[in-house]
Amino acid sequence: MAERHVSAWPAGLPRHLSLPRTSLYTNLEISARRYPDQPAIVYYGRVLTYAELHDEVEALAGHLRHLGVVRGDRVLLFMQNAPQFVIGYYAILRADAVVVPVNPMNRTAELGHYLADTQAAVCLCGQELFDAIEPLLGTEALTDVIVTAYRDYIDPRTDLDLPAEVAAPRRALERAGVTDWQEAIAAGHAPGTHTAGPQDLAVLPYSSGTTGAPKGCMHTHASVMATCVHGAHWMHSTTESVTLATLPYFHVTGMQGAMNSPIYGGSTIVLMTRWDRRTAARLIERHRVTNWTNIVTMAIDLLSDPEIDRYDLSSLNNISGGGAAMPEAVSDKLMALTGLRYMEGYGLSETMAATHINPPDAPKKQCLGIPVFDVDSRIIDVDTGAELGVGEVGEIVSRGPQLFSGYWNRPDETEAAFIELDGARFFRTGDLGYVDAEGYFFIVDRVKRMINASGYKVWPAEVEALMYGHPAIREACVICTPDPRRGETVKACVVLAEGADPVTPEQIIAWCQQTMAAYKVPRAVEFRDALPRSATGKVMWRALQEAEYDNSGAGAPA
Template sequence: MSYPDRPWLARYGAGRPADLTPDHGTMLDLLRASVARAPACEIIRYFDGVLTLAELDRASDALAAALLDRGFTAGDRLALYLQNNPAFVIGLLAAWKAGGIAVAINPMNKHRELTYLLADSGSTALLCLDELHADVVRAVIASGQTDVRLVITASAFDRQQRIDPRLFAHATKPVADDALDLETLLEQYAGRTPPPAAPEPDDVAVLTYTSGTTGVPKGALNTHRNLAFNAQTYRDWMALTPDDRVLGVAPLFHITGLVGHVGIALLTPCPLVLTHRFHPGVVLDAIREHRPTFTVAAITVFISLAGQPDATPEDFGSVRIAYSGGAPIAPAVRDRLRATTGLEIYNIYGLTETNSPSHAVPFGAAAPVDPASGALSIGVPVFSTVVRILGDDGAELPVGEVGEIAIRGPQVVPGYWNKPDATAESIPDGELRTGDVGFMDADGWFYLVDRKKDMINAAGYKIWPREVEDVLYAHPAVREAAVVGVPDAYRGETVKAFVSLLPGASATPAELVEYCRENMAAYKYPRTVELVDELPKTTTGKILRRELRGRT
C-alpha cells in the first residue's frame, strides 16, 4: 500500500507529480534564471556583510576561472571544508561552473577523516577555512595520501566587518605560504568568466558523505536533478516567495543546508542568513536583526534557542514557517516550544540519499499523533514520491504494520561514489531502503518508529528507543533524552536512558524511572537513568546514541 486515495491530499498535492520548469533542470540553470530575474537580490547576509546575486555570480565566475587556470578540468572534484560562510556558496557554484563536482566535508573532521574523504572522492582541489588549514589540512596534504594539488583558504572574517567575540577568538587572518587566499584570487580574476558549463540534469553536482555509523562513510551521488527537484519541493510545499528570508542554521555541508538553505535561496530567490556556525546566542541575535521568515533545523536547535535566558516569543515573531528534521519530534516537545516561543514546528523527514525531504507535514496542517505509540507523524510523501513499508522479506506490508521505509522518487540518488555493491544493497532498482522503521496509517500519514539497528531486544521483547524517549520528554523537567540498550545478564539487553534537565528543573533518576514505569509497559521502561549536562550530538543536531552506548 504505497499511498491511499484520500480527497484531502489534493489540497497539498502530496505524492503527486510536480512540474520542473525547463530552466530548473540543473542547479546552474536555476542560478542563471534567478540572476536574470533579480540580480540585486541580497542572496547572502553574513553578520553585517551582504552579497547580492549579481555579486555572487561574479565571484563564483572568478573562482571557476582561477580553478581552470590551475589545471581543474571537467569532472574534477573541489572539496569544501568550511563552516556556514559565503565562501561555501561561492565554492559550490564555482565547482559547477568549472565543470566539476563539489565535495561537502564536515569541518569537524580531523586528520584521519579528512584524509579518507579527500582520497575516496579523488578531490584535486580544496577550499578550506584558514584555521583548518593550519590545524589539519597542511599535515594531510604533506602526507601525500591524497590527489589534492591546489589548496585555497578562506577566512571566517571575509565579507564582514563586525567580529563577534562569542564565535571568533581572534580577529587576525592567518597567512599561509603553501595555499592561495580566496579573496586575493577573486580580486585577481575579477571580471573573468569561465567557458559556459552545461551539466546535464543527471550529472553529479555534490558528493555528500553519509555519517558512517554502520561502516566507512559513503559518498552519495547527489545529482543536479535531485537537488533542483527538492529545492522546488521546499519552495512550493512551504509556499516560499522572494519576500521570505531563510535562516541558515543547518550546516551547509549537510544535505539539509545544501537544499533547505542554499537551494531555496538560489531558486526563489531570497536572502540566506548565515552565522558561521551554530551558537544559540549569536543565532538569536541574527534572528532579531535579519527577521528571517523560514528555517529548517534539528529539534535540538529550537530547544537550544528557546532555552536562551533572554529569549522571548517576540524574538521569533518573524518566523512564520519552521520545520524540523534529522530526528523525530516528541509531541510534548512540540507543545512546549509552541508555548514558550509561539513557533508552530512542523515535521519533515529525509536522508542524504533523498536530498532532504521525502516526507513533510503540509504547511498549515496538524500532524496527527499515533494513539498506540504516542508518535507524532513525520508527514506525507512530497511531490512525485512513492513510499512503501517493507517486511524483513522485502514484501510490502499493509496499512498499520511496522517495517522498513522504502522510497522512490526524483530526489533519490542513483547510488554511491565508487561503491556498486553498497548501491545494489541500499538502492535496488532505484528504490532506497532507508534502514528506518515506521508505518503508514489508514489516512496516509507516516510515522517513524526508529532506526532498525537501534531496536532493543529485552528477553525477546522488541523495544524501540523512540517510544521511551517520547515518554521521558513528557516529563516537565526533561530537556533532552536518549535511550539505548545495554547488556543485562538476565534479559540479554535492558533499557538505559540518558537525560538532561531543563534549566532550573530538578528530578532524580529514581523519579524518572518511576515516571516511565507508570506510563508504559513493564518490559519497556528504563531500568536505569543517568543525568547528564548535555547529550552528544552531530553537527546537524542529531543525538548520538552510539556514543552513549560506549559509556555504558
C-alpha cells in the same frame, strides 16, 4: 503508488511538479539576472547581493579552471557556514565539477579517506581547518588548497556576538599549493562555457553504513534540483522570504533548505556560522526572518532561553526540521510563543534531504510527515520484501526524483541498497516505521546500526575502526546510550590488549578527541574482559546495546 495521504495534501499545491531541466548553478545565474540588487546573503551585518554573489562565483570558478579542474572532477569543500561556502559550492558547479561537502569536524585521518576515495586535487578550506588538511597536501591527488578567513565577509561594525572562527584575523599561510581566497577571486581568470547538465554529477555527500567507511552518495543536478524546488513550493517561499540558516551546509538538510532552495527562489539567507540562541533570536527580529529549518535541539535551546519573550518572533511563517522527535511539551511551548506547529520531516543523504514532510496546515506530532511531490513510499517486510498494511511495522522504502544514483565506486553496496516493487526501483532506507490510515509515516526503530546524537549520525563501525588505532585497545564495540540532552550518545565497550601500558577510560576518551570528530567521540568507555560473540565469532553488538538500555531503564530508542 499509495494514495492514503491524498486527503492530507497541502491545499493549493499540485501533486506533481515539473522540474527545471538545467544545472543547479543555473538557479543562481537566473536569480542574479532577475534580482541583482536583492540581498542574497546577510552575514553578521554585511549584505551580499545576488549580483555580487554571482560575480564572486564566476571569479572563483575561473580560478578552479586555472588550477586544472575539468568537468566531472571532484573538489572538496571543507568549511563551516559562511558566504565562502556558498560561493565555493556554486563555483565548483560553475566549473562543471562535483562538490564534495566535508564535515568541518573531521580530522586528518578522516580527510584522508575522502581524498583517497574521490581523488580530489583541490580543496576549498576555512583557515581554522587548514591544519587538518595540510598534512595531506601533496599526497593522494591533492595539489591545491584555497584558504579563506570568514572575517573577510562580515561587517566589521556589527554588534552581534562573533564566533571565534569568524572573529579570527586572516592567517598568513606560505606554502606551495596554498592560495589565499581573496587572491583567487582577484586573479581574473575566466571560467569558460558552463556545460554541465541535469544528468551530470553535482554533489557527493558522504554517508556511512554498518561496514564502517563513509561512502559517497552520487547526486546529479537533477536529483539535487528536486528537493531544492520541492522545499520552496512546500514552504510557500517567495522572493520576499527570509531564511535563517543555522543547520550546517555540509549536511543535505541545511544545504537544500537554507541554501539551494532560497537561491532557486531569489530570496534572502541570513547566515550563522555557529549556533547561538541569543544571536538567532536577534537575527529573526532584526531581519524579519520568515523560514527557519533546524534540528530539534536548536528549537529546544531557543525556547529554553529565559529571555526569549523579549524578542519579536512574529515574522516567522514556518519552523521545520528533524534530527529527533520533537517533545510534545516543547512543541506546545513553541505554539504558545509563535502560533506555529513544528513541522517535522524525513530524509537521508541518499535522498538529498526530504522525502517526507508534514503538511503545513495539518502537521502531526512526532511524525515524519507524508511523501512529497512525486515520491512513492511504502512499508515492506524486512526479510521478505512484501508490502505491509496500515499500522504494520517494517522498513521504509522510497522512490522519487531526489533519489541518488548510487554509492561512489561501490557497485555491490549500491545493488544491496535497492529493491524492486511493482517493476520500480525503491531505495531501502534501513529505517523501521509504519504508516497510519491517513498516509502519515512514523519511525519506530532502525535497521541500520546508527547512533543519532543531536541530529548527527554516528556510525559505530567507523568509530570502532578509528579506536583500533589506540595501542592499548584490542577490541572495541560502540553502542549508544541515552543522553538527556543529545537524545543518544556514544559509548565504547573496550577489551584492553595484553601487556599494554595502563590506561584509564578518561585517557582513551582524550585520545579519541584528538583522533576523530567531536560528535563521534565516546562519552563513556567501559572496560570488559571480553565481548559477547555469536557462534560464528561475530561480536554481538545488539546484545550489548539491549543490555545498555535495560540497565539505563530507558528502554529501546524510538
